[in-house]
Amino acid sequence: MRLSRLKRLPSRVKRAARFEIHAYWRRQPIVQGSVLYESFSGNGMLCNPEAIFRKLLASPDLAHLTHIWVLSDVDKYRSTVAEFAGRANVSFVRYGSPAYFRALATSNFIVNNATFPPDFSKREGQVYLNTWHGTPLKRMGYDIEEGALATANIIRNFVAADYLLAANPFMADQMYETAYKLRGIYRGTIIEEGYPRIDRQRLDEAGLASIRATLTETGIPLGDRKIILYAPTWKGTSFSRPNDDIDDLLTHISAVESRIDTSRYIVLLKTHQIVHSLAHTRPELKRMLVPNELPTNVILGATDVLITDYSSIFFDFLETGRPVAFFAPDLADYSNTRGLYLEPDQWPGPVAVTAHELGDILNAIAADGDAIPATHRERYLQMQQEFCGFDDGEAADRVVDIVFRGNTDGYRLRTDHSDGRKSILLYLGGMRPNGITTSVLNLLNNIDHADYDVSAFFAQSTSPAAIGKQKAINPEVRQFPRVGGMNGTKLRHLARHLHFRRGRIAEHRDNPMQDELWNDEWTRCFGESVFDYVVDFSGYGPFWAALLLHSPEAVRSIWLHNDLASDAHREVDGQKRMLHSLTQIFTLYEQYDHLVSVSPTLSDINRKELAEYADGHKFISALNTVDADHILEYAAADLRAASFDEETGTVPDWAEALLAPDDDVTTFVTVGRLSPEKNQGRLIRAFARVHGTNPQTRLVIVGSGPLENDLIALIAELGLTGAVFLTGMQRNPHVIMAHSDCFVLSSDYEGQPMVILEALVLGLPIVTVEFASAKNALPAGSGMVVPQTDEGVADGMAAFLHGEVPASVFDYHAYNRKAVDQFYRAIGATADEPQPV
Numbered sequence: 001m002r003l004s005r006l007k008r009l010p011s012r013v014k015r016a017a018r019f020e021i022h023a024y025w026r027r028q029p030i031v032q033g034s035v036l037y038e039s040f041s042g043n044g045m046l047c048n049p050e051a052i053f054r055k056l057l058a059s060p061d062l063a064h065l066t067h068i069w070v071l072s073d074v075d076k077y078r079s080t081v082a083e084f085a086g087r088a089n090v091s092f093v094r095y096g097s098p099a100y101f102r103a104l105a106t107s108n109f110i111v112n113n114a115t116f117p118p119d120f121s122k123r124e125g126q127v128y129l130n131t132w133h134g135t136p137l138k139r140m141g142y143d144i145e146e147g148a149l150a151t152a153n154i155i156r157n158f159v160a161a162d163y164l165l166a167a168n169p170f171m172a173d174q175m176y177e178t179a180y181k182l183r184g185i186y187r188g189t190i191i192e193e194g195y196p197r198i199d200r201q202r203l204d205e206a207g208l209a210s211i212r213a214t215l216t217e218t219g220i221p222l223g224d225r226k227i228i229l230y231a232p233t234w235k236g237t238s239f240s241r242p243n244d245d246i247d248d249l250l251t252h253i254s255a256v257e258s259r260i261d262t263s264r265y266i267v268l269l270k271t272h273q274i275v276h277s278l279a280h281t282r283p284e285l286k287r288m289l290v291p292n293e294l295p296t297n298v299i300l301g302a303t304d305v306l307i308t309d310y311s312s313i314f315f316d317f318l319e320t321g322r323p324v325a326f327f328a329p330d331l332a333d334y335s336n337t338r339g340l341y342l343e344p345d346q347w348p349g350p351v352a353v354t355a356h357e358l359g360d361i362l363n364a365i366a367a368d369g370d371a372i373p374a375t376h377r378e379r380y381l382q383m384q385q386e387f388c389g390f391d392d393g394e395a396a397d398r399v400v401d402i403v404f405r406g407n408t409d410g411y412r413l414r415t416d417h418s419d420g421r422k423s424i425l426l427y428l429g430g431m432r433p434n435g436i437t438t439s440v441l442n443l444l445n446n447i448d449h450a451d452y453d454v455s456a457f458f459a460q461s462t463s464p465a466a467i468g469k470q471k472a473i474n475p476e477v478r479q480f481p482r483v484g485g486m487n488g489t490k491l492r493h494l495a496r497h498l499h500f501r502r503g504r505i506a507e508h509r510d511n512p513m514q515d516e517l518w519n520d521e522w523t524r525c526f527g528e529s530v531f532d533y534v535v536d537f538s539g540y541g542p543f544w545a546a547l548l549l550h551s552p553e554a555v556r557s558i559w560l561h562n563d564l565a566s567d568a569h570r571e572v573d574g575q576k577r578m579l580h581s582l583t584q585i586f587t588l589y590e591q592y593d594h595l596v597s598v599s600p601t602l603s604d605i606n607r608k609e610l611a612e613y614a615d616g617h618k619f620i621s622a623l624n625t626v627d628a629d630h631i632l633e634y635a636a637a638d639l640r641a642a643s644f645d646e647e648t649g650t651v652p653d654w655a656e657a658l659l660a661p662d663d664d665v666t667t668f669v670t671v672g673r674l675s676p677e678k679n680q681g682r683l684i685r686a687f688a689r690v691h692g693t694n695p696q697t698r699l700v701i702v703g704s705g706p707l708e709n710d711l712i713a714l715i716a717e718l719g720l721t722g723a724v725f726l727t728g729m730q731r732n733p734h735v736i737m738a739h740s741d742c743f744v745l746s747s748d749y750e751g752q753p754m755v756i757l758e759a760l761v762l763g764l765p766i767v768t769v770e771f772a773s774a775k776n777a778l779p780a781g782s783g784m785v786v787p788q789t790d791e792g793v794a795d796g797m798a799a800f801l802h803g804e805v806p807a808s809v810f811d812y813h814a815y816n817r818k819a820v821d822q823f824y825r826a827i828g829a830t831a832d833e834p835q836p837v
Contacts, residue, residue: 016490018096018098018101018119019119019485019487019489019490020489020490021098021101021102022101022104022105022119022487023487023488023489023492024489025101025102025104025105025106026105026123026487026488026520028105028106029106030106030107030108030123030125030126031066031106031107031108032108033064033065033066033108034065034066034067034068034103034106034107034108034109035053035056035065035066035067035068035107035108035109035110035111036068036070036103036104036107036109036110036111037049037050037052037053037067037068037069037070037111037112038069038070038095038110038111038112038113038114038116039070039112039113039114039133040113040114040133041070041072041095041114042070042071042072042073042094042095043072043292044071044077044080044292044293045069045071045077045080045293045295046113046292046293046295046296047113047131047133047197047295047296048111048113048131048132048133048165048195048196048197049111049112049113049131050197050200050295051195051196051197051199051200051295051297051396052111052129052131052196052396052399052400053067053069053111054396055196055199055396055397055399055400056400056404057087057090059400061405062400062404062405063089065089065109065404066089066090066091067089067090067091068090068091068092068093068103068107069090069091069092069093070092070093070094070095070100070103071092071093071094071095072094072095073094074092074094077293079293080092080293096117101119104116104119104120105123107126108125108126108127109126109127109129109403109404110122110126110127110128110129111129111130111131112128112129112130112131112157113130113131113132113133114132114133115130115153115154115156115157116157117153117484118153118156118483118484118485119484119487120157120160120524121160121487121520121521121523121524122160122523122527127162127163127403128160128161128162128163129161129162129163129165129399129403130157130158130161130163130164130165131165131195131196132164132165132166132171132175133312134167134311134312134313134315134316135167135168135170135171135175135312135315135316135387136171136174136175136179136312136341137310137311137312137314137315137340137341137342138233138310138312138338138339138340138341139179139338139339139340139341140175140179140180141154141155141175141179141180141181142178142179142180142181142475143174143178143179143339143341144338144339145339146471147179148470148473148475148479149467149470149471151180151479152460152479152480152481152482152483153483154180155180155181155182155478155479155480156480156483156524156525156526156527157527158176158180158182158186158527159182159185159186159187159526159527159528159529160523160527160528161188161527162188162189162403163188163189163190163191163402163403164176164182164186164188164189164190164191165190165191165195165196165399166190166191166192167194167195167198167315167387167388167390167391168192168194168386168387168388168389168390169192170386170387172190172192172414174341176190177190177417181478182417183417183419184417184418184419184421184423184453185417185423185453185455185478185529186417187417187528187529187530188528189402189413189414189415190413190414190417191398191399191402191403191411191412191413192390192412192413192414193390193395193398193399193402193411193412194388194390194391194392194394194395194398195316195391195395196395196396196399197295197296197297197316198297198316198319198388198391198395199297199391199393199394199395199396200295200297200298200301201297201298201300201301201316201317201319201320202301202393203298203301203302207298207301208301208302211294211298211299211301211302212302214294215268215290215294215302218291219286219287220266220268220286220287220288220289220290221266221287222266223266225262225263225264225265225266226264226265226266226304226305226370227265227266227268227302227303227304227305228260228265228266228267228268228303228304228305228306228307228362229267229268229270229290229299229300229303229305229306229307230249230252230253230256230267230268230269230270230307230308230327231269231270231271231296231306231307231308231311231313232249232271232308232309232311232327233308233309233310233311233312246285249269249271250284250285251355252327252329252355252358253267253269253288255355255356255358255359256307256355256358256359256362258359259355259356259358259359259360259362259363260359260362260363260366261363261366264366265304265305265362265366266288267288267307268288268289268290268299269285269288269289269290270290270296270299270313271289271290271292296313296316297316300313300316300317300320301320303317303320303322304322304370305322305323305324305325305362305365305370306322306323306324306325307324307325307326307327307358307362308324308326308327309326309327309328310328310338310340314326314347314348314349315383315387315388316388318348318380318383318384318387318388319384319388319391321372321384322370322372323349323365323370323371323372323373324348324349324380325349325350325351325352325358325361325362325365326344326347326349326350326351326352327351327352327353327355327358328344328351328352328353329353329354329355331344331351331353346379347376347379348372348376348379348380348383348384349372349373349376349380350373350375350376361373390412398411419453421450421451421452421453422451422452422453422532422533422829423452423453423454423455423530423531423532423533424447424452424453424454424455424531424532424533424534424535424827424829425455425456425457425480425526425529425531425533425534425535425548425551425554426440426443426444426454426455426456426457426535426537427457427458427535427536427537427538427544427548428440428456428457428458428473428537428538429458429537429538429540429541430458430459430466430538430541431458431459431461431463431465431466431469431470432463432465432466432469433465433468433469433729434673435561435672435751435753435754435755436537436538436540436561437469438754439537439561439598439624439625439752439754440537440538441469441472441473441474441627442624442625442626442627442754443537443624443625443820443823444456444473444474444477445474445625445627445630446625446627446816446819446820447474447820447823448820449474449476449477452829453478454474454476454477454478455477455478455479455480455529455531456473456477456478456479456480457480457481457482457525457544458470458479458480458481458482459481459482460481460482460483465729468731480525480526482525484524486517486520486521486524487517487520487521487524488517488520492513492514492517493517495511495513495514496508496514496517499511499514500542500584501580503580503583503584503587505542505546505584505587505588506584506587506588506590506591508546508549508550509549509550509591515550518546518547518549518550519550521547521550522547522550522551525547526551530551530552530553530554531551531552531554532554532555532829533554533555533556533557533827533828533829534548534551534554534555534556534557535548535556535557535558535559535827536548536556536557536558536559536592537559538559539558539559539560539561539564539585540561540578540581540582540585541581541585542581542584542585542588545558545585545588546588549588549591549592555593555594555827555828555829556591556592556593556594557592557593557594557595557596557826557827557828558585558588558589558592558594558595558596559596559597559598560595560596560597560598560602560603560606560751561597561598561751561752562602562749562750562751563602563605563606563609563749563751563772564582564585564586564606564609564610565605565606565609565610566609566749567582567749568582568583568586570677572676586610586613587613589610589613589614589618590613590614590615592614592618593618593828594618594620594826594827594828595610595614595618595619595620596620596621596622596826596827597619597620597621597751598621598622598623598624598751598752598773599621599623599751599752599773599776599777600621600776601772601773601775601776602621602751602752602772602773602776603619603620603621605772606619607619620825620826621822621826622819622822622823622825622826623752623776623815623818623819623822624752624754624757624819625816625819625820625823626754626757626758626760626761626812626815626816626819628761628812628813628816631734631758631761631762632761632762634732634734634735635734635735635737635738635762636735636738637732637734637735638735639655639658639659639735639736639739640655640659642730642731642732642735643655643727643730643736652727653725654700654725654726654727657698657725658700658736658739658740659739664696665696665697665698666694666696666697666698666741666742666800666801667697667698667699667700667739667740667741667742668687668697668698668699668700668740668741668742668743668744668797668800669699669700669701669702669736669737669740669741669742669743669744669764670683670699670700670701670702670743670744670745670746670755671702671703671733671736671737671743671755671758672702672703672745672747672755673703673704673705674701674703674704674705674706674707674708674711674726675705675706675707676707676748677747677748677749678703678705678746678747678748679746679747679748680701680707680711680746681707681710681711681714682746682769682788682789682790682793683699683701683744683746683793684699684701684711684714684715684718684720684724685714685718685790686746686790686791686792686793686794686797687699687720687723687724687794687797688718688719688720689790689791689794690794690797690798690801691720691723693798694798694801695723697723697797697801698723698724698725699720699723699724699725699744700724700725700727700736700740701724701725701726701727702727702730702733702736702737703727703728703729703733704728704729708726708728711726712726733758734758734762737758737759737762737764738762740764741764741765741800742764742765742766742767742797742800742805743755743756743759743764743765743766743767744766744767744768744793744796744797745766745767745768745769746769746788746793747769747771748771748788749771749772750771750773750774750777751773752773752776752777753768753777756768756777756778756783757777759808760778760779760782760808760810760812761810761812762808763807763808763810764808765783765800765805765806765807765808766778766782766783766784766805766808767783767784767786767793767796767797767799767800767805768783768784768785768786768796769785769786769787769788769792769793770785770786770787770788770792771788779808779809779810779815781806781809782806782807782808782809782810783805783806783808784796784799784800784804784805784806
């Protein structure tokens with residue numbers, strides 16, 4: 001362990017130094033008139049930023065501007081650096097270097113075609129233009145199945161941007177507002193004035209001769225041949241780690257070359273910029289590979305025929321009016337996995353799935369004088385108007401006029417992205433498999449998304465369990481996973497930690513430096529976003545509770561899921577582990593508008609026990625909702641399939657027991673974390689009493705936790721092996737509950753236990769101990785409440801065996817309507833002011 005820490009020490013020191021440098025420059029004044037440009041994390045002077053940069057250089061009234069370009073490797077792009085060696089107002093910084101973070105923190109204008117890193121947080125006085133890098137053919141963001149997992153830093157950049165550039169209305173509507181869920185949350189301006197980079201395609205004779213000469217100088221034997229440009233997109237599951245498919249590309253090109261007249265045409269390869277690092281080291285590509293530093297759109301201006309697959313490059317190329325052919329050998333797989341906005345029969349050119357078919361298509365185009373195939377001409381012209389209708393060669397002029405001169409009159413600008421819904425931000429908690437996570441996921445499924453725009457906030461995690469819960473978030477919900485960490489000096493963070501350790505977290509807004517630190521973090525996470533209602537649904541994390549208090553003006557509520565005063569003083573292994581953190585949260589209560597317990601009884605308890613921290617009128621209640629449809633769906637699953645252990649290739653003993661035919665054994669079941677407050681030990685001891693006189697009984701305990709070994713030992717000590725089963729954590733506990741006869745809960749304390757709601761949905765008779773809010777959890781006439789003793793639980797189970805526990809009667813539709821209405825009132829979203837219950 002110590003050796004591992006030593007190995008990590010250099011990287012940690014380097015990371016700490018980077019944060020200190022960034023923090024230092026974030027305290028320095030903004031350099032007025034400075035412009036920072038970044039394309040694809042520094043992979044060249046490329047795309048829209050390059051076109052805007054050149055337009056600015058050519059504008060006499062903007063000659064006062066200074067320009068800083070981000071490059072991943074200054075030596076690698078030395079020809080770019082050399083081009084501007086004589087310009088005192090143009091400089092270069094290496095991506096991730098101290099100079100980079102200086103420029104990122106102090107530049108007046110910042111321009112990017114992708115995303116700045118998680119460290120980035122726009123400062124007051126900065127103007128952020130995000131141009132993005134193309135009209136998408138491939139589905140993006142939330143339009144991809146589970147696409148929310150990869151959107152964190154993208155959405156964070158978008159909501160921080162003052163301007164988003166859209167080449168056409170489709171891009172504004174489908175990509176920005178829909179795929180990345182900016183409708184209802186974005187507060188900047190979407191510019192629909194064409195793409196500056198497409199201006200670069202309009203080459204005069206001198207420009208055409210120049211780019212052909214440049215290609216020849218790089219070693220491409222161009223001669224007087226016409227150019228067929230093959231420009232496939234990247235492949236793989238990760239943008240940062242694309243597949244190395246260079247051998248496949250070579251095979252395809254060779255096959256195409258064998259089918260066409262190579263004395264008239266030359267096939268050049270333009271790889272996606274993230275694939276170029278894999279391609280440029282291959283000597284066999286030297287005769288055809290277009291250098292990455294050459295602007296793609298300039299190359300398109302010299303291209304006679306374009307070949308692509310799913311790349312957005314063809315949208316740009318439509319402006320030229322020249323033919324495009326599509327080569328998609330993996331079309332079926334790609335369409336089914338990533339998904340496309342336009343199906344192949346809607347594309348503006350013929351589609352080939354083999355290289356030989358592609359060669360035949362190219363020969364047909366050549367035979368027709370390089371004209372657009374007649375079969376696709378109408379579609380081509382229609383798409384040209386739809387996607388390039390604003391690309392008249394002057395898009396860069398218009399963008400510069402809007403962003404750098406501040407002129408807006410007469411331009412196509414979208415400034416109002418509201419949709420009439422009220423906005424809610426919910427902090428979900430740690431996303432661990434527990435009752436709070438279940439409660440909030442249920443709530444997200446029950447909120448009326450037609451009336452409420454809902455955003456979820458949580459820490460991005462690599463834990464499979466947490467990712468699984470993230471995937472379960474309702475797809476209508478916008479997600480803000482927190483990536484990266486707070487900016488600021490180590491000294492300020494030390495002061496923040498000391499404030500917490502000394503019990504002074506409530507001063508987070510009183511100390512100017514601390515207030516600035518927290519405000520910066522809010523901006524880093526949410527940009528310019530504003531919410532009507534801000535909710536800490538977890539209620540257990542001081543950091544998150546303090547951060548949410550730095551939102552712009554909103555109604556702020558925090559949830560209280562238990563008797564929190566008792567939680568704070570409860571001992572685990574002789575230590576009150578939650579005392580300090582919960583006490584710090586209590587000190588924040590006066591800064592929240594509503595303190596929401598999950599049952600009326602619990603609200604009364606918290607109002608009384610926490611009276612010193614907040615006025616009594618703030619303590620209100622709202623029941624948890626229940627996701628009955630999913631519970632019933634999961635309960636109907638195949639138990640054998642759900643419990644099958646892929647590692648051992650077997651079904652566990654407990655599942656075999658539940659699946660046994662003609663089994664007249666009565667099964668008691670409980671679900672919960674194996675931890676002290678759940679007190680499964682009490683349940684096992686009580687079951688021992690029942691089983692002694694009723695041997696045709698079994699107990700199934702679903703869950704995992706720190707007491708697992710203790711419970712295994714207790715089962716053995718009481719001679720209950722084979723009668724009491726520990727299943728461990730199960731993805732689908734509901735199918736186990738559905739195969740059981742009676743649900744039993746033996747907890748020392750609960751707020752409003754979700755497992756009782758789930759048992760009610762499944763119609764299970766319920767025996768529960770008498771914790772504070774037990775009677776709130778059970779509908780009238782359902783279940784049995786027993787004393788919190790071994791004897792009490794044993795009597796309850798015996799009562800079930802004698803037919804004395806009432807069956808569950810539960811109208812979950814009516815219950816959810818009531819619970820959701822209580823939620824709206826609790827956060828202040830309905831006309832009625834929330835009242836103490």
